[in-house]
Amino acid sequence: MTPLGLDLGTAFCRAFTVKPNGDVVAVVGSDGAWIPSAVHVRKDGKIEAGVAAFEAATEEGAPPFTGTLRVLGRRYYSPETDWLRTGLAGELVPSPNGDAWIRFGDLEVAPEQLIAALLREVMDRAVDVLGSRPTTAAIAIPNAFDQLQRRALVAACELANVPLRTMVQSSSAFAAGMPPQPGTRRVAVLDFGAGYLDVALLLQSDKGWTVEAGEGDGLLGGMDFDRRIVGLLPPEATERAPIAELCLRAEQLRHVLTESDRAMWGGKQQAHAITRAEHDTAIAEELECLGPPCAQILADVGLGTDDVDELILVGGLARVPTVRQHVAKLFRQIPVDLGGSSDLVALGALRTARGTRPSQLSTRTIGVKVRGGLMSAIVPRGRPIPWQGGTQFGAPSGGQTRIVFEVYEGDDGEAAHNLYLGSFVVEDVQQGVAPRISFGLDKNGVLQVGSWSTGTRGGDVRFNWAGGYPVARGHDATVVDSDYARVPQSSTSAVQEREDPTSVFHRPGRADHSHVRPSTKPPPSSVEEVEPLPSDDALVGTVVGGRYQIDAVVAEGAMGRVYVATHQLLGRRFAVKVLHPELARNEELAMRFLREAQAAARIESDHVVDIVDFGRLDDGTGYFVMEYLDGLTLGQLIKDRGRIDAELTRTIGSQIAHGIAAAHAIDIVHRDLKPDNIALVSRPGSTFFPKILDFGIAKHPTSSSEGPITMAGSLVGSPYYMAPEQIIGGTICPQTDIYAMGIMLFEMLTGAPPYLADSVAHVLQQHVDATPPTVVERGGACPPHLENVIRRCLEKRVEARYATARDLIAELAAAS
Missing domain, CATH: 2.60.34.10 (Substrate Binding Domain Of DNAk; Chain A, domain 1)
Known part of the structure; x- marks a missing residue:
């Protein structure tokens, strides 16, 4: 057995193998250095990789393509791809199945083909060292690699005929390669790669190091930091230069500013000074994004920073002073430098290839x-x-x-x-x-x-x-281009619109723990679907609060799980919402969960769900009890009917506005109004009597410590219904809910919200700067006065909307 351990990086590939005499040796490029993860597709379709890619690109007058690993397995219509495609040397295009491919001249090539070429280059260089091909290989991948990316890498290995033993997460390979540290039990490791951030807690025992918790971020690598620095360059330097060249220059500036307080751009005639303070301000958003993944690994195992004995930083960004200072504040200790740490991932992969079983954990549900x-x-x-x-x-x-x-x-x-x-x-x-x-x-x-x-x-x-490369078609770029041609984009696709150049410096919104996941919608099913819920739950059959018998699970959301329960004395049915256990570990979140239940209970309106009780389970997990509503949601009604007539729309909208007015009267803004948060129940004289649900992210506009339960860096709300001020980080106010009311009125009349796009990022962008269509333009029937009411609700400027929900109620009454 001849093993190969490979750290497949965004910028470089580090690899080690074992000679017949047992010596561990590095696998390097033709220039004697680590193999660059660069590729280039020649005009005749031949794919060059490594050092040869630079030579071929120079010969054909084009920059080499770097960052292929970041595109591998990505869906084209996704917020991540929207961010990545403006910072790469090549143009990203959609494949027929929706994957992101790269265009080189007249050829469109799959990332799997490019990575396969890079893997072949690594295998060839291993042959130079060994005299024969390795017979088994382990490849280290970023912690943040999702399922589609993992499958794409397997496909690339098949294309390259790599004898893959296993893929291993970067942090797990680091643990396998890390030498013993006497007197140290637990360490936190932050590995700053060019394209990815890997974070992990490692635990030492007499058997070596194991991974306790791992997390990653695919939009928080050195390249993302460097794109912020591009914004510091003078206008004359950025007007005509390609973004890949600017990012390379930004990387050079970062290296200089690591050692110096200032760096110079340009020659003697156009010298421009950039200070370290300007650099630190430019990357402030990226620094803040380091917090959630670090907090997540601690939360996963119920630990705090005091439980971490040592903090280890790896990678190029580990040398940047402000990065070191920020991470030191997060963990409340000074990071240490571990000699040879840049090689540990590849050495750990080599141990895995030789038979050591790595300790690795899944990082996504x-x-x-x-x-x-x-x-x-x-x-x-x-x-x-x-x-x-x-x-x-x-x-x-x-x-x-x-x-x-x-x-x-x-x-x-x-x-x-x-x-x-x-x-x-x-x-x-x-x-x-x-x-x-x-x-x-x-x-x-x-x-x-x-x-x-x-x-x-x-x-x-x-x-x-979903997606995936057809391995049977091989790795010849010209064959695939003619036989697997790209499907043209729809003429109405928002992705076709030319982006504002400033978008290069604006990343998409982030989810609670790392980044916004793509929300590519699957094709509609041709069969009627059943949507079953798991039937096993530890609370089912128990009694909560001494009187609520938990009967069954009815729903689950980001904050908690909802059960139907029977009051043991009254015999009445109630709904019980229980905070998720992983959130309940945070005492501050648990207290705020109950405070918000108290706040929502104070809203006096028949059109807001009644909260009748709240408390804590025996383990301290918070819960609250609501009236049980037997009916359907407004979202279901819209789905069933397609469109709702103007009179019923006006009636339902007016009643929802009454509930919102009652909340605003005690300074509570809902912030997540949408059809799925409106229950419709039967009441005397009304078949569709609305009840507003889920004040889980409600907020007092002037609150601070009693703010919403959200994670740092996250967008709060549902993309199709978010007001511009929610998206750009403005002040949340009652008019935020009025904007969402306008979206719902529009959707009731037309069957769909006004802003539709192939990715969340484009939906959000339309909220900020696109003119909404009219109901009539979408084929709906709407009296002119009601159309005007909706238009005013959807004004971009807060002050241009209705000042209060009461004003909206009055206008809806006049629209009858």
Whole structure:
């Protein structure tokens, strides 16, 4: 066995192998240095990699392409790709299945082909060292690699004929390669790569180092910091220069400012000084984004910074003074420098290739979409890799024997906010019998859907993945270009619009723990779907608060799980919302959860769900009790009817506005109004009586310590209904809810919100600067006065909207 350990980096590949005499040797490029992760596609279609890529690019007068690893496995219509595509040397284009490909002249090439060329270059250089090809390889990948990226790398290995033993997460490889540290039990490691940030807690025992918790961010590498520095360059330097050249210059400036208080741009005639203080201000947003992944690894294991014995920083950014200072504040200790740390990931991968089993954990939840579009976990984050398990689902009903499951990856409570992975179908299921489906993660951390069983019936399950490269087509760029040509974009695609050059410096919004996950929508199913919820829950069957018998789970969101319960003395049904355990560990969040329940209970309106009780479970987890509403949501009504007539729209809208007015009267702004947060119940004289739900992110406009339960750096609200001030970080006020009211009125009349796009980033951008369409333009029927009411609600400027919800109520009454 001849092993190869590879640290597949965004900028460079570090690799080690073992000679027949047992010596561990580095695998380097033709110039004797680490192999650059650069590629270039010649005009004849030949793909060059490593040092040869620089030579070929220079010969053809084009810059080499770097950053391929960041594009690998990405969906084209996603916030991540929107951010990445403006900072790369090549143009990104959509493939027929929605993956992001790269255009080189007249050729459009898959990232899998480019990575395969890079892997072949590494294997060839290993042959130079060994005299023969390695027979087994382990490849270290970023912690943040999602399922689609993992599958894409497997495909690239197949194209390159790499004898892949396993992929191993970067932090796990670091742990495998890290030497013993006497007197140290637990360390936190931040590895700043060019394209990714990897964060982990490592625990030392007599058997070596293991990973306790891992996290990563695919939009927080050195390249992202450097793009901020580009904004400091003088206008005359940025007008005509390509962004790749500017980012390279920014990297050089960063290196100078690491050692000096100022750096100079340009020659003697156009010298421009950039100070370290200006640099530190430019990267302030990136620095703030370091907090959530660091907090996440501690929260995953219920620890604090006092439990960390040493803090280790690795990578180029580890030398930047302000980065070191910021991380030191996060962990409340001075980081240490570990000699040879840049080689540990590759050396750990080599140990893995030689048979050492790495300790690695999944860093994202994998789940299925259930009722209300919520996410229900089938593989929770933090599971060991490899892993095997299963989930019992609710029994199908209504004559259905075929169940379609949509699968997503991410930690948002709403499935559509996470990364769509694909779908699978369970056939011939017996009615009234709950199926159990087996799931697993293979040695590469890739999801495996095994079989289903009801005890008397069963069968295998086939997973239909979103995207992916057709390996059978080979790696010849010209063959793929002619046989697998790109599908033209729709003429109405928002992605076709030319971007404002300033967008180079504005990243997409971020989710709670790292970055916004793509929300690429799957194609509509041709069969009627059942959306079952898992039937196992520790609280079901118990009594909460001494009087609420928990009967079943009815919903789950980002903040908590909702149950239907029966009051033991009154015999009445109630809904009980319980804070998620991982959030309950944070005492501040738990207290604020209960404070918000108290605040919502003070709202006096028939159109706001009644909160009747609250408290804590025996383990300290917060909960509150609401009236049980038996009906449907406004979102379901819109879906069922397609469009709602103007009179019913005006009636429902006016009643919702009454509820919002009552909240505003005690200084509470909802901030997340949307059709799915409006319950419609039957009341005397009204078939659709609205009740406003979920004040979970409500806010007092003037509050500080009693603000909303959100993570640092996150956007609060649902993208289709967010007001411009929510998106740009402005002041939240009652008119924020009025804007969302306008969106809902529009959607009731037309069947869809006014702003639609292929990615969340473009939806948000339209809220900020696009003129909304009229109801009539969308094919809806709407009296002119009601159309004017909606237009005023949707004004970009806060002061141009209705001043109060009462004013909106009056205008809706006049629109009858």
